[in-house]
Amino acid sequence: MTAETVPVAKEAPQPRKSSWKRTALIGLSRYGTIIGLLLMVLFFSINAPGIFLSRANFLNILSQASLTAIIASGLTYTLVVGEFDLSIGYVASFVGLIVTGLMAYEGFPIWLSIACALALGSGIGILNGLLVTKVRINAVISTLGIGTMLTGIGFTYSAFPIATGIPRAFTDISLGRIVFGLPNPVIIMVVVLLALWTVLNKTDIGQKMQAVGSNMEAARLSGIRVDRIKIFAFATAGFCAALTGTLLSSLLGSGTLAAADGYLLDAFAAVFLGSATLREGEFHITGTLVGVLILAVGFNGLSIFGAPTHFQPIFKGGILVLAVGMSALARRYAASA
Amino acid sequence: MSATASAADAWMRIRGLTKSFAGELALDRADLDIERGRVHGLVGANGAGKSTLIRCLAGVTSPDQGSVMIAANELQMGSPQASERAGLAFIHQELNLIPHFSALQNMLLGAPKATRFGMIDWKRSGVAARAAAERVGIRFPLDTKISELSVAQRWLVMIGKALTRDASMIAMDEPTASLSEPESEQLFAIIRDLAAQGVAILYVSHRLEEVLQLCDRITVLRDGRIVNEAERGALDKKGLVRAIIGHAIRTPDERDRLAADRSRQPVFSARSIAWKQAVKDVSLDLYKGEVLALGGLVGAGRTEFAHLVAGLARPEVGHFELDGKRLHVANPSEAVKAGIALVPEERRSQGVMLQQSVAFNINISTLKLLRSVPGLPFLSDAKSRRQAESLVAHLGIKTPGVAAKIAGLSGGNQQKALIARWLNAGTRLLILDEPSRGVDVGAREEIHDAIRALARSGVGILVISSDVEELTLLADRVLVMREGRITGELTGADITEARIIELSYQDAHDDQGEAA
DSSP states (O other): OTTSOOOOSOSSOOOOOOHHHHHHHHHHHHHHHHHHHHHHHHHHHHHSHHHHSSHHHHHHHHHHHHHHHHHHHHHHHHHHTTOOOSOHHHHHHHHHHHHHHHHHTSOOOHHHHHHHHHHHHHHHHHHHHHHHHTSOOOHHHHHHHHHHHHHHHHHHHOSSOBOTTOOHHHHHHHHOOOSTTOOHHHHHHHHHHHHHHHHHHHBHHHHHHHHHHHOHHHHHHTTOOHHHHHHHHHHHHHHHHHHHHHHHHHHHTSBOTTTTTTHHHHHHHHHHHHHTSSSSSOOOHHHHHHHHHHHHHHHHHHHHTTOOTTHHHHHHHHHHHHHHHHHHHHHHHHHHO | OOTTOOGGGOSEEEEEEEEEETTEEEEEEEEEEEOTTOEEEEEEOTTSSHHHHHHHHHTSSOOSEEEEEETTEEOOTTOHHHHHHTTEEEEOSSOOOOTTSBHHHHHHTTOSOBOTTSOBOHHHHHHHHHHHHHHHTOOSOTTSBGGGSOHHHHHHHHHHHHHHTTOSEEEEESTTTTOOHHHHHHHHHHHHHHHHTTOEEEEEOSOHHHHHHHOSEEEEEETTEEEEEEETTSOOHHHHHHHHHSSOOOOOOGGGOOOOOTTSOOSEEEEEEEETTTEEEEEEEEOTTOEEEEEEOTTSSHHHHHHHHTTSSOOSEEEEEETTEEOOOOSHHHHHHHTEEEEOSOIIIIIOOTTSBHHHHHHTTOGGGGBSSTTSOBBOHHHHHHHHHHHHHHHTOOOSOTTSBGGGSOHHHHHHHHHHTTTTTTOSEEEEESTTTTOOHHHHHHHHHHHHHHHHTTOEEEEEOSOHHHHHHHOSEEEEEETTEEEEEEEGGGOOHHHHHHHHHTTOOOOOOSOO
């Protein structure tokens, strides 16, 4: 690709690295996240063998990771099509509140409440998608606007946590261990991630999503309905956010305002860490899972070593900046390769 | 200076310059002498090594081996600052100017004319810049903002900028790519003038006539090697083309032109199409087997017409017919479903998905055919690979494999992949907008063969090209557009460069800038 242009008058001289250094850099950017994850595991295993290195703790890490992994995978879809969704944390909080309300106040059966919750999340996603594609509001603005509105609507619905009148069976969903003795959220995560991975990599619509994200104009001219593909991605993000919100309410045994807001940042950090994993700056489900695990192991280690809780935001924010930086570097190297 | 000028006297002596990327030689022991006061042409197919050579001189790429002597000094490699200090200036096609700065500010940008207090000595700098402006014949006021200047005038500013820094060699990359013919002529006059003043010019272009007309000496690169060096007049165009591609190219042969049977139903028709001010009452019929081309100047409404056919916009007046049936197309997706595809003008921004593989780029419009089980949305990797491989072989796309990223392919091979995208898609009408822009001569010939074969197989082909030579080589019939209207039709032996240009320019030579 460098063959047909002669970019000699570029303002910034390109980094002049010898080729083995380049290879090493590309390798580091590809496997850096995985190496980082393994090093963290190794470090905690050596320094806190009794606590960190146990089946119970590993399951604990996976349980924590599962909710983040589900919401982050939905977010991955919007990033694959070149968009953004800042509403996911608010959607999860809002739906988590509504799902408990449906059971406690409206007397809906559990399955119907959950179905409504997931439909609601998907619907909000579709609304986001319509605002972005048809009305053409920038995704940052529209999803932030919708998310903020949801906070207010949630407050109107119930200013107080909904804790009474929630059936025991609902909380059992996240506490139970139906398959292989693994916590249910972990199983749900595996199913969701497998489904999203398959759709993204093995189906028409997944290929079209990648095409839209690679070059929207080219995708349009190839006969792809770009708007529909984007709306589908937003709907998936909404669905996943709703699922995370529902599982969180089940885990907490209550519907609480703003309970899931913090997942937004976790999800972004995980997705961007993931985009620098194995590929050069592309968003993908496997990468997102690696990103989520890095966060979960990190948080787990911090709490094992008794780090004060205010260390968590420092770690989280630091990881986010680091992740986006690595992703950007990876993309730049991919472009200059 | 004669062709046998002794190498030891040359002002710049490039010796044994070698550079490989990822194990492949981009430049292989290149020896080249450059003299002040002469225009040196550098030609070669995409990927032949021109860019690498220039990037080495500019200091943005470090060669693996080799040296460059300028007069008595060795040039420090891999340092843009050293190259600039040595008096080498480089002007890239995408001019590196700041649009809201004045011409003067741009000319002085980064110029090392500061006082000892670190402040810019505007007065002294201004004198140097004005002297430079005088030399290149800039007639507009130097405080004009770049955004208000024509492309040709911007080139003058870039040359002026180089002269302000006392450049003794200026390398220019495809300077005429976005210039009109008269503007190009003006630029050539300035280049000759600069050479007469003792500046060395390194001129890189795909436009061979231009190179033959302008350059005192032409160097041909192929596969990283210098394969030919000729003084002015020693090579004609045919010889030059042969040197570039390594074999002779076919000349337009009238027997190749197909006179389509016009008594039959057209594959595609346009009826009185009008849209905004760009397309005015355009009607045409495209018959089975023929390559129909739209000629004319940039801005004649041809691309807009193509966009209307492809569903990117809807005509305000008129309608289209495909195989005799009236079309109702509201967007590109419906156009593709109806069998109309567009290979767009801007390959990079509208055509290829650069970070994806060759197979991905080829298969994206035929995903339905690649399902494991019809009716279910799951794709078969084996079918995908097989389709991509067979199309790669069919069109002779040069790629390390179908899983390779398309970004690594040359422009010509990327273009072939974009054509491949439509071969299995049930396409009835394929519109190709500037199919060989930025593509080297060898690849262009292959692309033309593929297009012609497609037409003969019954697919309607509508080609849009501003490259007059391409029209004469490729088209069976040419419709010339000017200011939104079809102004003439050429068939058979009438399809000549002269006739096309005549029809394109009628009443249209009153818009030249004052850059002369």
